[in-house]
Amino acid sequence: MKQENFESQYRARWDQFEHGMSLTATQRRTLKTDNSKTAKPIDAAFAWPLDELPRRYREICHHLALARDRHYSSTLVERLERLVLAGHQALYGAQELSGGVGRFLRAGLPRLVRQHSSYIWASALLFVGPLIACIIAIQYFPEFAYTIVSPEQMAEVQQMYAPGNQRLGLQRDASGDFAMFGFYVANNVRIDFQCFAGGLLFGVGAIFFLLFNGLFIGAVAGHLTHVGYIETFWGFVAGHSAFELTGIVLSGAAGLMLGMALIAPGRQTRFAAVKSRMPDIIGVVYGAALLTFLAAFIEAFWSASRVPPVQVKYAVGIALWAVTLAYFIFVGRGGNAAANSANNAATNAAKANSAA
Amino acid sequence: MLDTIRTVPTPEGIELLLKVAGPMPRARAWLLDLLVRLAILTVFGIIVGIFGKVGSGLMALAAFVLEWAYPVLFEVLRNGQTPGKRACDLRVLHEDGTPVQWRASVARNLIRAVDFLPVCYGFGLIAMLLNRDFKRLGDLAAGTIVVHVERKRVSKGMPIAEPLIPNPALNMALNLTEQRAVIDFAERRATWSTERANELASHAEAVLPAVSKYDTTDAATRVVRLANFLVGRRS
Numbered sequence: 001m002k003q004e005n006f007e008s009q010y011r012a013r014w015d016q017f018e019h020g021m022s023l024t025a026t027q028r029r030t031l032k033t034d035n036s037k038t039a040k041p042i043d044a045a046f047a048w049p050l051d052e053l054p055r056r057y058r059e060i061c062h063h064l065a066l067a068r069d070r071h072y073s074s075t076l077v078e079r080l081e082r083l084v085l086a087g088h089q090a091l092y093g094a095q096e097l098s099g100g101v102g103r104f105l106r107a108g109l110p111r112l113v114r115q116h117s118s119y120i121w122a123s124a125l126l127f128v129g130p131l132i133a134c135i136i137a138i139q140y141f142p143e144f145a146y147t148i149v150s151p152e153q154m155a156e157v158q159q160m161y162a163p164g165n166q167r168l169g170l171q172r173d174a175s176g177d178f179a180m181f182g183f184y185v186a187n188n189v190r191i192d193f194q195c196f197a198g199g200l201l202f203g204v205g206a207i208f209f210l211l212f213n214g215l216f217i218g219a220v221a222g223h224l225t226h227v228g229y230i231e232t233f234w235g236f237v238a239g240h241s242a243f244e245l246t247g248i249v250l251s252g253a254a255g256l257m258l259g260m261a262l263i264a265p266g267r268q269t270r271f272a273a274v275k276s277r278m279p280d281i282i283g284v285v286y287g288a289a290l291l292t293f294l295a296a297f298i299e300a301f302w303s304a305s306r307v308p309p310v311q312v313k314y315a316v317g318i319a320l321w322a323v324t325l326a327y328f329i330f331v332g333r334g335g336n337a338a339a340n341s342a343n344n345a346a347t348n349a350a351k352a353n354s355a356a
Numbered sequence: 357m358l359d360t361i362r363t364v365p366t367p368e369g370i371e372l373l374l375k376v377a378g379p380m381p382r383a384r385a386w387l388l389d390l391l392v393r394l395a396i397l398t399v400f401g402i403i404v405g406i407f408g409k410v411g412s413g414l415m416a417l418a419a420f421v422l423e424w425a426y427p428v429l430f431e432v433l434r435n436g437q438t439p440g441k442r443a444c445d446l447r448v449l450h451e452d453g454t455p456v457q458w459r460a461s462v463a464r465n466l467i468r469a470v471d472f473l474p475v476c477y478g479f480g481l482i483a484m485l486l487n488r489d490f491k492r493l494g495d496l497a498a499g500t501i502v503v504h505v506e507r508k509r510v511s512k513g514m515p516i517a518e519p520l521i522p523n524p525a526l527n528m529a530l531n532l533t534e535q536r537a538v539i540d541f542a543e544r545r546a547t548w549s550t551e552r553a554n555e556l557a558s559h560a561e562a563v564l565p566a567v568s569k570y571d572t573t574d575a576a577t578r579v580v581r582l583a584n585f586l587v588g589r590r591s
Contacts, residue, residue: 002588003539061368071532073514073539073587082506085372085453092366093454182416189420197469200493205470258497275499282459285466 003072010063014083016048017056021086057087107332109287112280113250114328116257123252126210128245134218135225142226148219157220161232180304184296188244192251192288196258196281203259210252235310238317240298242324247291254284291324362489362501364453372453375504376489377446379481382502386477388440393422424465431461437505447505451489460498467494514542519589520581535586542583545576 048056064080113120138145145154191213198205224233258274258281265273302316364372400418404411430438436448436456448456448464456464471480471492480492489501530538538560545553557575564578 002586004588058368061366061370064370071536073536073543075540075543078506081373084366084370085374088366088372088453089449089455092452093450178410178413180413182413182420186416186420189424193424193466194469197467200467200470200497271496274497278463278498279459282463285462 001070003070003076006063006067006070006072007076013056013059014063014079017060017083017087020048020053020056021083021090053087053091057084057091060084060087104283104286108283110328110331112283113287116253116280116284119253119256119260120249123206123210123256124249126207127214127249127252130211130214131218131221134215135222138219138222138226142223145219145223145226148215149223154220154223158224158227158229161224161229161236163229163232178300181296181300184299185293188247188292188296189289192247192292193285195248195251196254196285196288199255199258200262201259202262203256206252206255206259209255210248213248231310235313236303238313239303239320240295241317242295242320243291243298244295246324246328247288247295250284250288250291254281254288257281257284360490364451366453374449374453374501375506377502377504378490379484381444381446381504382490383477385438385440385444385446388443389427389438390440392439393426397422427465427468428458428461431456431465432458441502445505445507446502448500448502451499451501456500460500463498464494464500467497470494514539514583514587515545515580516589517577517581517584519585520578521585530586538579539583539586542580545580550574550576 060080060083064077064084067077067080134144134148149157191209195206195209195213198209221233221237224230257277261273261277261281262270268276298320303313360376360378362374362376364374366372397415397419401415404414404418407414427438431448434442437446441447448461450456450460468480471477471483471494473479477492480494483493483496484490487496489495491501495501541556541560548556553576554574557579560579561575564575564582
């Protein structure tokens, strides 16, 4: 068949398809549900029901194959290629089954954390280990703190938690609470993200950030305990410690998962291994970011206040630790079969997507 | 092969062609995005400046959102294109040619933190130069590619002319490649000046049907007429 005949025979179909692909998702929906009254913005001559998409798409694919095989002109082939690409994206690029934020929080996140508990424990060990060791060491060798934190920095920190202060932490008045909230969010979540991204350097970055943050926090905590600022410092950190430390542990764990995928990819290439584990890893990162965000909120609006007595602050801190641990240990166990299978379907779809 | 076209096989037995974008256009898009972000931040800063300390908190939040959420939101909700990418006709896709979704976009944009190291996207650039799809580390981990989007070309198509029948006496059938060259010439004829078109068409003089002494049509016109014949138009 000559190109001219071919084009004149199918041009109308191509124009319709092209028009359909240029519609927004909303327009397409109205096209599907109601052709009579709301079809105003759509040219009636180009209208076709959405459920024809697969058939029309395969038709265009067929035409492209013919056009290539018959060496039709590049203008024609390129046009068909454009149409095929648009059709491919419309057909296979459907929104991934995210399962919704609600279900992720009710079941997905704690399950994910339990499923990868070995990474969580490793991360916790790398972070909390040096932290506690540092605190204890400084009670016996106080000058050890200065090998980690410079004297100037330490003086600054010490001044922040001086018992005479009206408010704790970085100095500000009450209207500065919101300013500090913005600062804490930006800063702490960034640390989380770096912790995670550092995992791409074969886990070394994640391990470094975990150890470093553990040592640093441990040195500060140990020093302030040693100089006797117990009520102000521990009272300050009690409230947000549960969320903040868990957040760091989770982001570190995500970094370690990333590093492990690179070090031990199994029967895959390294980057294929990273890709196939990415859905889980990103899930853990979501959890870390959320916890850190909550921690920043508490840190700015609750921890810094000196109004509540320190006993109340300790009590709240312990309660939040209990809630956090209970959440990750107990939430989302069992559950109904429907939720499980939907979850699996979502994971499988994502896997198929990333494997392709 | 020294080209930047990546093929993606589809279940329909068709190969999609994706033109992956290299470091330069992507750097340009990034720079434009940076300017956009700075502009937003400046305007926002002037507005929230009224609120004093609360404003500076809002400012820190805004800077944070612009740094981490801006690319993700635009990539997922605006067709794989941040404003900078849109201006440079770039688009982020999954490797299989489908539009990028939340997970992949979040992954590639968080790993930006590594790509940025040690300075000025050093690791990202090295990674891009080491694989054939110009993927930075974030792209490698998330399974995404950045491609050129073709602007819809306003092609007037082939000019219609009286078809010219090849001279059978020449005994020189055009093979498929030659036929295609002739047709492509005709379709692009409108983009050249007459002189340039004739200069190009003169190379085909040998295969063009012989001109009678009185025929004054130039080479370009005859190639176009020949193309009209080849696509199947008949007078």
